[in-house]
Amino acid sequence: MKTAADGTISVSVTVNGTNRSADVSPRTLLSDFLRDYLGLMGTNVGCEHGYCGACNVIVDGQTARSCLILTPSVEGSEITTVEGLASNGDLSPLQQAFQQAHGLQCGFCTPGFLMTATGLLESTRGALSDGEIRSAISGNICRCTGYVHIVDAIRSASEARSE
């Protein structure tokens, strides 16, 4: 069934383990759906055309740019945002590593880095090399840190899990 340009389409997705439904315009980006419909403001919107990585989330187990996804196209998907990383108020080991290694300054890019690094840690095993980490975060832009402390944080989280 075709949805008209000025019409709405019903979308149902699982976000951080909870089923969420809404009627949205077909042109609603996933980043806007998360922020404006669900009030999940952790997913930041930077460039909105796929370069900066601030809006990265995990869709069906893989990192993705939420600004490059039309919400109706992920009907039925499981989505994890930065709000889904902590459990019962306890930061994830990766979030703790960012805190301890000073892996953030202004914090705008941090949710995107956390989701990218979460995806990286979930798809690899053991301690990661700086080369592997830098390759994985090549699609996330940070204008404060110079990346060194971000790499330190991710390396530290990868070492901690292999102990």
Next chain:
Amino acid sequence: MKPPPFAYVRPANLDEAALELQSDDGATVLAGGQSLVPMLNLRIARPTTVVDISRIPGLQGIEMTPESVAIGALTTHSAIETYDWPTSLAALPVGTSHIGYPAIRHRGTLGGSLAHADPAAELPSLMVALDATIDLHSAGGTRTVAADQFFIGYYSTARNHDELLTAVNLPVSPGLRTGFAEFSRRTGDFAIALAATATWTEAGSPRARVVVGGLDVRPRRIGAVEEALVEGGDWREVCTPEVLAAFTEPSDDIHGSADYRLRLGAEMVRRAITQMEGDG
């Protein structure tokens, strides 16, 4: 909302999708969305209807036989990058690893990249080098186009508006070797110059493809280097900016001058062939 308004339809199968395209001149196809959605967000693309084919069954996956490989149009870059390819097809994972970033490669598709036909993209040049054929499906039937004939110009292909790109077939000929090299200023950027190469034998005769991308409006075969590879001569002698200039029409832009692109193109060809010969 950044994208302009458009109608949206998610057809259940190829035939329904083809009818949507046939009935609407302004419709466009959504696969992984990693080229289309940035264009929507920038309002460079203003389709009347987005035909979302991402859920259509049967368009995903890699099927390998001793003689050929079939790759479905919805196969993602990361699926190609991580597939267990034989050494003969080493250029495929190397080339796809240069596409954007991991989060882009998780969703971007082979068919989407080929239909989009960015002249600096990796897959169009790779498909020409690997002598691929491209399957197209419309309400009127199906046809197959050689990759060498598919790319016409900037973002322009032999695909008609009402056709869907469904699969790519790659021959795995005896003695096949492949190579790939690319230069961009930052990881994940489109190439300033790239090269994809292949050599194989067909009916006992040596064959070669040498393709450069990023230099001008579409992937370009460099016939002089292909001939040198086939004849077994010193290909390095013809792998020069002057020779590349006879087969390409590079222009100056913010990323580099035409002269720089020719030099870089020649170097990428050298690297791709050296990598290819090293893999043998």
